[in-house]
Amino acid sequence: MYETLVQEPLVSMPRIGDQAPDFEALTTKGKIKMSDFAKGKWTVMFSHPADFTPVCTTEMSGFAIRKNEFDALNTELLGLSIDSVHAHLGWVQNVRESTGVYFDFPIIADIDMKVSKRYGMLQPNESETSAVRAVFFIDPTKKIRLIMYYPLNVGRNMDEILRALDALQTSDKYKVAMPLDWKRGDKVIVPPPKTLDELNARIADDTLEKVEWYLAKKEI
Structure with missing residues (x-):
């Protein structure tokens, strides 16, 4: 006879984007x-x-x-x-x-x-x-x-925890992304163009620091 092993139900780990489990x-x-x-x-x-x-x-x-x-x-x-x-x-x-x-x-x-x-x-x-x-x-x-x-x-x-928190809040406020090692006062990344019109406008925009057409930064 084989014994049936009773396993506890697996609890899935919360992921980024999930609602925080209530308790x-x-x-x-x-x-x-x-x-x-x-x-x-x-x-x-x-x-x-x-x-x-x-x-x-x-x-x-x-x-x-x-x-x-x-x-x-x-x-x-x-x-x-x-x-x-x-x-x-x-x-x-x-x-x-x-x-x-x-x-x-x-x-x-x-x-x-x-x-x-x-x-x-x-x-x-x-x-x-x-x-x-x-x-x-x-x-x-x-x-x-x-x-x-x-x-x-x-x-x-602790510096990284505070930096990450500040980055999340700044990203939400200005609808931008943060480059490597970003900290308050650094330039931020603007979203890349999604159409040809946006691409042409990006190329003509002299207010941005353009590394490439898809990678541009600005001050906030």
């Missing part, structure tokens, strides 16, 4: 519901493997220290790990006492791993019990616009 969760600032969180704002949701660990402490401190830069970009921060809210509170207080840095943003207590599973933060080849270092950029319509994944042993780059 309710307990955080260090009370209960939240994703669909109601940060109304009219962007959200940067990020997971860390565990409280009271060295790399995670540097990362969470980095988010806290630069929170005013996220505020300036109309963005709320939302942390997560598979720890209890009591562990979160103890860690927040420990870091504040040790370094003076205060994690003044909600941290999800995902002890049952429901949010981690819905967002693909649990990756078995890395760990089945700790969330990888994921970052989700979620716009005010709750659409996922960018996803970053890092392994447990490599910390994230």
Whole structure:
């Protein structure tokens, strides 16, 4: 007789362009519901493997220290790990006492791993019990616009997270694209022409920096 193996249903990982999966969760600032969180704002949701660990402490401190830069970009921060809210509170207080840095943003207590599973933060080849270092950029319509994944042993780059957020918002505002290494103040890429009339207008436009007819930049 062969035993029938019962497998848990696979949960598809959210992708760029998907609506952010909704959930309710307990955080260090009370209960939240994703669909109601940060109304009219962007959200940067990020997971860390565990409280009271060295790399995670540097990362969470980095988010806290630069929170005013996220505020300036109309963005709320939302942390997560598979720890209890009591562990979160103890860690927040420990870091504040040790370094003076205060994690003044909600941290999800995902002890049952429901949010981690819905967002693909649990990756078995890395760990089945700790969330990888994921970052989700979620716009005010709750659409996922960018996803970053890092392994447990490599910390994230705060400059890149802020640069990418600024690039997404600038692209939306001006309907342009961003070249390699773009940062605020650099020229942006204008959409390529789609008709012969647009091509001829592009060739005649002296206000653009034209590398090729399909690659042109401008200042904003």
